[in-house]
Every structure is written in structure tokens, then in C-alpha cells.
Amino acid sequence: MPRIYLGMVSALIAALVALLIPQVLRALVDGPLQDGDSSQIWWPVAAVLGLGVLEAVMIWFRRWFVLQPGTHVEADLRNSLYKQLQDLPVNFHDRWASGQLLSRAVSDLNLVRRWISFGIVLLVVNTITILIGFVFLLSISWILGVVFVLCSIPLWIYGYLFEQKYSVVARRSQDQAGDLATAVEESVHGIRVLKAFGRGPHALKNFASQAEDLRGTEIEKAKAIAGIWLWLLMVPDVTFGLCLLGGVWLAAADQISVGQLVAFFATATVLRFPVESIGFLLSMTFDTRTAADRFFEVMDAKNTIVDPEHPKTIAKPEGRLVFDDVHFRYSDSPSQYDDLLDGIDLELEPGETMAVVGLTGSGKSTLTALTTRLYDVTGGAIRLDGVDIRDLGRLDLRTHIAMAFEDATLFSASVRDNVMLGRPEGSDADLAEALDIAQADFVYDLPFGIDTKVGEEGLSLSGGQRQRLALARAVAARPEVLVLDDPLSALDVDTEALVEAALRRVLASTTALIVAHRPSTVMLADRVALLERGRIAAVGRHSELLESSDHYRFVISSLEDEEKREAQEVTA
Template identity: 50%
Template structure:
């Protein structure tokens, strides 16, 4: 599902507004930018001085045969060239340093903001769209803020300075050259609106294509297993061709505009050469002045040629800024309340009072949930698929926030506990474990980096994950992306060991043994029983054997708690509970 629609408030903004907001990321580099601009102005001034020097050479030493003056002026021209080259080096170095720094700061802020956004945001957004914003869009912004905008200001100043000099040298032709900016303005005005729309469409399509590549890489086993390589390849090919066609359309648009940009200065130069030659013949203009005039005008050709690239880059940067601020302007909804605390001691009494929750307004998943779990008690959550079991336990560590009611730990609302503290108090292990492209040790200590070797060994023993020592480099072995180099059962056991290692006061286990064989499951349950004896736990289960770990069972049906009690009590009194277990 595409999720690239801007918020209504954004739709009313000018296209350049979000790009203007990006200036804050250049603030730490204003000094470098200033040095770059000073160097650029100095370099441009040196280049402007050379045609004027040529005028003096032609109308002076050349005209009068003064070789000594000719050599003197030639040495001065060389000095100006060396000076211009040195300043160009300073300008390029300062520009590059500021642009890379700006891009790094923006990328860090974007990544940090993504980490703060709630799970429901990531549920809605395609990962490829986020990835394209953090890579291609940032590059577009960097190119414009560090180079495009810089050269736009510099070239505009150059155009004005050259026009003033041309008017000073010979005002009739100088005014004519200055007025050539009018057709350029009309070309730019017609180009910008169309190119912005084309850039936005291409960037969104690249995000969709990135998502398709990512999904294909992650699901390669499924694709191979079902023999759908050709089908997936065709889908990717369709998306790639669409991106290609959009790119070609953009290139055609730029090529057409650039050719018009080229036409204006070339026609102007032709008029200047003819009219200037006539003025020289009439004696109203010297040869040296005409040479200097033409040399100065030629200096306008490159700024005009690059104007098309700058404008195109500006449109891409504006589109990229709007896409990035769609993310940055999304406020984190799960944050610390004012006055939130980090409890010094936790008993682990867990209470749900009138809890309601829905992923979409008007479509509740959970309704009127009332539960209490005593410190050290293990409560199993049982229900049909889709009844809301995972949603219920996800509310405890505030992966989602309740829509109504409250969840308390030791009488304190979880929303009044600082998030960093809450997620140390509540440990989680999910049915679909996520492991990262890092070592086994780093994956295990993700929630507790100060864990000792003895504590790691204890957690591995509880989860029956001793296989980690048999990997090529033991706990220092790097596992592949999402842990796909391991079996499903191995991934689950490592995820369980990670949850146990954090020594949480409240342990949330969302069917963490589903991928284990019967023998390993029995061993894990036996070891896990000792951990659960001193920990408040919510245990989502599907297998009857796992229910033996629980002191009580809550039967969830249609988003409500239909019954609670011991396993034997519910078997005897709750037909729906018996039906669920019979189905498993």
C-alpha cells in the first residue's frame, strides 16, 4: 500500500517551503559555507579581471608594439590564473566538507526519528519508501543545498556583475545582453512546475521498486520454493520499466529545456559579434574593448547552461524535502508523559482495567479487557487466531498505546513510566524472532549490554541455545540478515535467551516455542519454569503442552476476556476454550 500522501497541512505549503526548512542542517557549517562563498567570489573576480586585462593588452602593448609591457601583463594574467585556481580548491574543499556533514546530520536525525515513531507507523509504511528517503532523497537535497543553491547564488551574482561590466564597456550591447535574461525567465517558469511533478512521481516509484527488491531478497526462499521466480521477475521488470520510462521522460524534459538555454546565449553572442564588428568599423568601439566584451559574455554561457541543471536539481530537492518531512513531521505518539518516572523497585503486579484498542478508528480489536496478574504469576492467553492475543501483550511494553482504559504495573500506569525504564522492566520474545546482522553475543545482549559471561551462559541454558557455542566462532559468529543462516527453532531460542537475559520484572512471551520440536520444547519449558516462578509473565500459547507453564489461563474471544481460571477449570466449564485446544 502506498503511503506517500502528504498531510493536509503540507498540501497548502509552497513547494519550496520544506526545502527552506532544511537550512537548519547547514547552520553548523555556515563558517565553511562562508569561506566557500568568499573563495568563489574571489575566484570569480579573478576570472572577471582577465578579460579586462586582455582589453588593456590589446589596446596597449599590442597596439603600440611594447613587448616589455606585454610580458608584464602576461605575468599578471598568470598570477591571476594561479590565484583563481587556489581559490577554486578552497571553495571545492569547503563545499564538500559542509555538504557531507549536512547530509550526515540529516540522515542521523531521520533515522533517530524513525526509531521514535510508533509501531503502527511502520505497519503502514513500506520499508522501501523509508529506505529511498534515507538514501536517494537525501542525496538530492545534499546536491542542491551544497552545490545547486551555491552556484545559483554565485551565477546570479556573476550574471549581474558581468552585465554591469558589459554596460560599462559599451552600453547598447550591454543592455541587450542583460535583457536576454527575459526569455530565460520564461523558459524556467514553464519548466519548473512540470519537472517537480515528474520528480515526485519518479521518487515515489523508486520507493515502490526498492520495496519490491527488499521483499524479494527477504522472501527468496518462498519465491524459490513455489517456483515463482519468473512471476516475481516480471513484476519487478514492470516496476523497473515504469521507473525507466519516468526517468527518460525527465531526461527528455531537461534536454529540451537545456537546448533552449543554449540557444539564448548563442544567439545573443552572434548578435554581439556582428554589432560589435560594425561598431569597431565605425570607430565607436576599440578592438580591445570588443575582445574584452566577447570574453566577458562568453563567461555567461556556462552559468546559463548550468542553470537548467540547477533548476532541475532544485525541483528534485523540493520533492525530496517534502517526502522527508512527511516522516519528520509525523509526531511520535508513544512518548514519555510529563512527570514520567523510572521506578526504583518493581514487584510486577500487572493490571488491565477497561482496556480497549483498535488499529483503525471505529474498529476495535480489544474491548473492555479486565485482568490482574499477581507478582510472580504466569497467565496464559489463549484464543483463536485473530482474537487479539498478540495485540493484548504488545500493549504492556507500549509497542501500542491503549485507546481507552489503562494498564498498570504496581498501580502505576505504564504511560507514567519512562519508556527506557519500562522496556527494561518488561522483557519480550515474539513468535517471529528478529535477529540482526551482528554477532550472536551482540544479539543476545541487545537489551542488556552489561551482561556477564555467566549470565549469558545461564540464559542460553534456559533457552536450550547451547548450539551457539558450536558455531564457527562461537558467540562471536556473525549471523546473517534476520538470522536466516539459522533454523527457525534456533532463532526462537536465541530470542528467548535474549528476553530472559534482560532479567525483566514482567516477561511477555508471544508463543516463543512454536518452532521447536517436541523434545526441545520440553527441555525449554522445564528450564523456563524456574525463571517464570519468580517473574510476572504473560504467555501467548497455541499448544496445550505450553499451558502447563501457566498458573492461570485467560480465554480471549472476539476481543474480550470470555473466561479466566485454571486450565482444568476452563476445560470443564468453557466449551469455547475446549474447541480452541481441540483445534490446536
């Protein structure tokens, strides 16, 4: 911040130097020019030249001083925002559109940088310049100075009214810009779906409607700015006219000299830019205030999933995972609604593989998300080797438990970086082993092998390929507990069989919780938990549940029917 202050000082010196030039002109007109002594003209000319050069140098210093702080502040704020977004729980991201977050991270912080580097400096300096300039005007001629001051009062009144209106419109504009960014992002990510269903024109119509709303808001902003510019241009011109009439009359009455009249109007001309600049500086300030409000909406968001004050550690992790009367309800669910998970009691012994089956909506994926505190339980507890997972540091917990999701997300990075995301210090042998278990040997045939960049969200790969890399990522982390949320759904039957055979080697020594959507996946498990309406209806071996549970037979039958449909689609 010292550089900002130095920039203000430099700008203020430049403004004061500009205000001194009219005083030199006053001495020139009332002295050598009035006396007709040409030999005395050179020193005022030299003084004006020197003051002009000094003003230019100070303006250069102002720009040089303020350039770096703004960029540093912008970078620090952007890093802080990104860190906050990484730290906030998943339920925050469930509520916020990605375009809104993107607009805050880019355009809003760009406004803050411009205001720090330009707006705040000129707003402070120009305000001081106007006040000092008024003093100069009053000292030259108090009558003309009072006229000038009185004529400026409408500007301050309109400026206040402008703030009341513009702040609301500016906020609406920035929110609409965030919504538009969201629409673009969704269309780009869903371009295959839009093309496949011929819905491009429909998406364009919706986008055009949003863009038209934003255009209307921007026009409203422009009208507000045009209104204040009307006053900023009209009032000084009217003031100049009145002062000119008064000045000529006063000079004719010998109440002021010609030199004073020249100095007055030269000073008023110097003040013209500071006065006119108030308009765009105010609009910039209000835009920045809105941008700052939007930024702090994210920064002030409450993080409900945090590390404990005194985290515990697990000295000898074994992988015993226990669900003890676990309840869960999303934070925005009405209180009269039942819990999505309602008293889950389940125990996985070290090295045991537990499959979770149930109809759609029974809570299977939610159950797996609780294990790594993507969400926190709203009742009961989940314990890892006897320690409540809320008593562990989040990073520590997520080294013990790794997840592979049905919706496999990859990053714009190499295959190596994607697979070794959870264990970047792993060796090439670890990478090769994980790829082999996930049957992801196809990566060696990519243009640059494991160093091939897979592209944004891995969309250059097929769904099955993405799932295999996501599974390899979970395996490569070498956790004590492996949580698999139907990670094989996009694989064909033959590839799935190979993956399951390889997984058996990993699952022999790793505790695993697997959400199963196929009967073949159930076969991997030592035991099966049947989830029905948020509760564990039965736990046992596959053969035992087939004999004892009607609902289990119905669920397995549904899975078999779905598997047959998938096989028929592949054959067709």
C-alpha cells in the same frame, strides 16, 4: 556553515578575477598592440597569468572549504532520521514501506549533501556573477549590453516553466525509486519462498514493470532537462551572433574600439558557463527540494507514543500487571468498526504465569503488544505495580517488561550481542544461563561459538534456533514481567518440552503473560484467560475451564488438532 560562506567568497573571488581578465585584454589590444610597442606587452601578459593562477587557487579553496560541511550535514541528518525512526511508534512502520525509508536515508540525503557542497554555492555565485557580468557588458557598450540582457529573458521565463513541470516529475521519480527498493528488499528477504514456489519469474515480471515505470519517469525527467538545455545553448549562441553583427557595425562606425569589442566577447564567454549552469543547478535544486520534502515527511511524523513530561518510577518493582477496561482499535480503522480489544479486565499477581488462549483473530498478540507500549491503549489503562505504564518512561518500562515474539528477529551481530541486547552489561554467566533455559546450546557448535555472527535477520539459522535465541534474549533481560507471544511455535515437541521444563525455573519468580498455541504451553500457566472476540470470556485454571466453558474446550481441541498435524508432518 562558516566554511560554506568562505567557499562562496572564494568562488565569487574566482568569478570576479575571471571577469577582470577581459579588461586586461582590452587594455592590451587598445594599448601596446594598437601602438605596435612590443615592450609594453609583458605586463598585460603577466597580469593575465597572475589572474589565471589566482582564479585556480580560489577554485581550489572553494572546493576545500565546502567539502566537509556537506558530509557533516549529511551525517547529522542521517543520524537524526535514524533516531526518529527508532522513536516513532510501530503503527508508523506498519504504514511505511522499508524501501521508502531506505531511499530517504541514503539517496535523498546524498542529494542534499551534493547540493550543500556544490549546488547552493554555484547557484548563488553564478547568479551574482551573471549580474556583475551584465554590469561589465553594459559599461563596455550599453547597446550590446542591452541586446545581451534582452536575449537572456527567455531563459528566465523557460526556467520558471521548467520548475513547474520538473518538481512534479522529480517527486514521482524518487517515490518510484523507493518502491523499487522495497521490491528488491522483499524479494531478497523472501528468496526462499520465491524459490520454493517457483515464483521467481513472476517476481521478476512485477519488478520489471516497476522498473519500466521508473525508466519512463526518468526519460520524462531527461526530456525536461534536455528542453532547458536546448534554450541554454541556443539562446547564448543566437545572442553571440547578434552581438557580433552589432559589434562589428559599431566598431566600423568608430562607436567602440577593437579592444572594447574583444573585452565584450571575452566577458560574454566568461558568463557562458554561469548561464549554462543554471539548467543543471535548477534541476539539482528541485531534486534536493523534493528530497528534503521526503526527509521531513518522516521527521515531521507525529509520535503518538511518547514519554510523559514527568515520568514516574517504580521504587520496588514486584511485577503485578493489571489490565483495567482496556480497549484498542488501530488508528486507521473506520469508526463504525468494533474495537479489536473491547474492555479487557485481567490481573496478574507477582510471580503468576497467565496463559492467553483464543481463536485466530481474537486479539491475543495485540494484547501482548500493549504491555510495552508498542501500541497505546485507546481506552482504559494497563498498570504495572499500580502505575499506569503511560506514566513511566518508555526505556524504564521496557526494562521491567521484556517480550519474545513468535516471529523471532535477529540482527547481523554475534550471538552474544543478540542475546544480551536487552542487558548489554550482563556477564558471561548470565548469557550461559539464558542460553541454557532456552535450550540454545547449539550456539557453542557454531564456527566461532557465541561470537559467531548470525547473519542478516538470523536467516543462517533454522526457525527453531532463531526462536530459542529470541527467548534467551527475553530471559537474559531479567524483567519483572515476561511477555511471550507464542515463542515456541517453531520448536519440535521434544525441544519444546525441555524449554518448558527450564522455563519453569524462571517463571517461578517472574510474572509471565504467555500467548499459547499449544496445549503443552497452557500447562505452564497457573491460570488461563480465554479471549473471545476481543473480550475475556473466562479466567481460571485449565481444569476448571475445561469443565465450565464450551468455547474453551473447542479452542483447546483446535490446538490439539493443530499439534497433532504438526507432529505428523515432522514424522513424515
